Amino acid sequence: MSTQESKQLGKIVKTYRERLSLSQEQAAKMAGINRSVVAHLEQGLRLPKVKRIEALCKALEIPAEYWHAFTLPDSSERFAFEDILSELVGRKVHLTYHDESVQEAAQQLINKLIDEHSSDRQTHDLFNSVLVFYGVQPTSWPFFAHYLGASAFDNLLSFEHAIRSYQKDAIRLYSPLSQAYKALNASQNLMASLAPLQPNSLISYERRAPWDVIQEVGDEQLPDLGYIAAARVQQEEAERQALKTFLEDLAKQLREEGPTAISQIKEKTRRRMDSFLRKFDSTLQHGPFSPLFAPDADELVREAQRLAPKSEEELARMAETQNIALQNLAHYLSADYMDVYVATSMRNDADFVSVNQFVRTLFSHNQIEPLKLRYFNPTQSWLDDRIGKGLVEALMLKRSQATIYMAQKSDTFGKDSEASIALGQGKPVIVYVPKLSIPQADIDSEALSLKTRSELELELRKEVGExxxxxxxxxxxEALVARILLHRLKKVPERDLHMAIKQHWADFDLYGEAHRITDEDERAQYRQWLDQLIKQQLEVLCPTGIREHLHGLLVAVALRFERRARVFREIHPLAVQVILSSGVLNGILVVRSVDQCADILRSLIENKLSLTLEQDSQNIRLVEETTGSTIRVISRHQLLRNAFETFYKEYNQ
Structure with missing residues (x-):
């Protein structure tokens, strides 16, 4: 196995060879060895035998101080020891700047440290003696006893395991490992320094008084909180009536004349209605001035009904709902604790329902409910003031101990900012990404997306035959996953399909996805069937043609969520953010179900996440095992590590 020293020797050999204008073949011939020996050494792939190192270096006239250490007995063991020691102290350590006699003395002590089994105290003293040769700060007794002990030096593998265990702690508390080593060894009370890593007791949560002051606004009333104040809606009655008439008339013309009806809209009318649509937060994807404005008649009628002037009864209901939400806001602002903030964006009725159902299910979960958590549910709060709303959210972010980010079909600047703020404060952020799940039909979009190519081909072969x-x-x-999902959806019984649609319609925004159905009549029929199933709670048989469209929509959105989950885990800007107070990189936890979210949230509260250390040539990552999410990172880029240690030390003094 190559070491940093062997790689360095390879670079030196290459430098001297090129200085003599020799090819690898020529250098090998001069040393009486094969060209592959030179090539492997220069690439850092393999260290040659001692005689070959000596022959090659002498042939290239390389000074002995650069290569003599590689000819000493047990040198490979020493280099491996130095690699592990470098991981402990957070910087590269070696003996090449010492003369031969000093290197031999250090080698003797290292051999004694590994080969002789002494007491913990004796091993501690011997290890600190070895550190002198490397110019490394000695370990304190508490540090040595906690992380190393004599057993860490039974062999190099046990030494490496001990250092990995130490790094799992260090990476959670400090930015560079060098800072962790210095700080933990200098600590007057090591256990106090490690206290943030200790499990938390749940007794204080369980002893809380129940938090039952929030009056729940039902799903059917949630759209009322998407409006401005009821009084202002009443003042806008004339404008809303004009917009309603315009949309209904345009729908009628579209049915009679087709798309040419849009081009006949007068510019003044187009400008006025475009303004109204923006003012009243229309759900239409494009306004009349957009070249992409191509709504269908059914969509226009639905939008006209949504934006129409409200009756006295509707206005009274809106005012009552908004008053309840204002009272809820007062309770959120004055809560004795604030444990969890839910970051989301709510642009349409489906968003309100999706968020509320998720929050309600999560906090009534048997893992969470006994903890009596205080949580901010944005669907149960309301304020008719943009600035005030922003201040409320800022306060909730500041007070809460964790944030749950709902990854809906699209991101928003506000939601992303909230997650970034939480990460920057060093607080955990859970990102919930929905998935298509119908267990009784063996449908799980996440499980399929995590399979290998060969596993997917095997699954598809089982479904469709050779x-x-x-x-x-x-x-x-992804295409294989789509085929498997579509094939399995075809076999789902009608009753199970109804249950799945009721579960997924809001998360998947199945009303909004209607635009994918190109035939206007089928699109209207699809929306009508959804109305019957979701709004009227009727168990209506899904027409065959509509069911095929439904399968396609479910799979399309499911795959979109799978891509989003992968992006959040691996490449999204929110995946890792710097904790501004310490320079530690704080990563998100991606969950795919309410059950998984409940497990992770409880583990966070207890401080008992299942963590494993993963390393590559660029980074050391601390990964939560059940979600595969990276929650801490330390870069191996030495200058970057030096800069972080230098400037965060400077700014935080």
Missing amino acids: EQLDLDASIDD
Whole structure:
């Protein structure tokens, strides 16, 4: 196995060879060895035997101080020891700046440290003697006893395991490992320094008084909180009536004349209605001035009904709902604790329902409910003031101990900012990404997306048989997942399909997805069926043609969420943010179900996440095992590590 020293020797050999204008073949011939020996050494892949090192270096006239250490007995063990020691202290350590006699003396002590089994105290003294050769701060007794002990030096593997265990703690508390090593060894009370890593007792949560002051606004009333104050809605009656008439008339013309009706809208009318649509937060994807404005008649009628002037009864209901939400806001602002903030964006009725159902299910979960958590549910609060609303959210973010970010079909600047703020404060952020799940039909979009190519091909073969497999290299994994999901959806019984739609319609925004159905009549029929199932709670048979569209919509949105989950775990800007007070990189936790979210939230509260350390040539990452999410990172880029240690030390003094 290559070490940093062997790589350095390879660079030196290459430098001297090129200085003599020799090819690898020529240098090898001069030393009486094969060219591959030179190539592997220069690439840092393999360290040659002692005689070959000596022959090559002498042939290239390389000074002995650069290569003599590699010819000493047990040198490979020493280099491995130095690699592990470097991981402990957070910087590269070596003996090449010492003369031969000093290197041999250090080698003797290292051999004694590894080969002789002494008491903890004796091993501690011996280890600190070794550290002198490397110019490394000695370990304190509390640090040595807690992380190392004599057993850490039974062999190099046990030494490496001990250092990995130490790094799991260090990476959570400090930015560079060098800072962690210095700080923890200098600590007057090591256990106090490590206190943030200790499990938390749940007794204080369980002893709280129940928090039952929030009056729940039901799903059917939630759209009232998407409006401005009821009194202002009443003042806008004339404008809303004009907009309603325009939309209904346009719908009628579209049915009679087709798309040409849009081009006949007068510019003044177009400008006025475009303004009204923006003012009243229309759910239409594009306004009349957009070249993409191509709504269907059914969509326009629905929007006209949504934006129409409200009756006295509706206004009274809105005012009552908003008053309840204002009272809830007062309770949120004055809560004795604030444990969890839910970051979301709510642009349409489905968003309100989706968020509220998720929050209600999560905090009534058997893992969470006994803790009597205080949480801010944005669907149960209301304020008719943009600035005030922003201040409320800022306060909730400041007070809460954790944030749950709902990854809906699209992101918003506000929601992303809230998650960034929480991460920057060093607080955990859970990102919930929905998935398509119908357990009784073996449908789980996440499980399929995590399978390998060969596993997906096997699953598809089971579904369609060998004759209809039709696979080639141009079909990517996502296409295979789509085929499997579509095939399984076809076999879902009607009753199970109804249950799945009731579960997913809001998260998947199945009303909003209607635009994917190109035939206007089928699109209207699809919306009507959803109305019957969701709003009227009627168990109505899904028409065959509509069911095919429904399968396609479910799969399309499911795959979109799978891509989002992958992006959040791996490349999203929110994946890792710097804690401004310490420079530690804080990562998000991506969950895919309410059950998983409940487990992670409880583990966070108890400070008992299941963590494992993963390393590559660029980074050391601390990964939460059940979600595969990276929650801490330390870069191996030495200058970057030096800069973080230098400037965060300077700014935080």
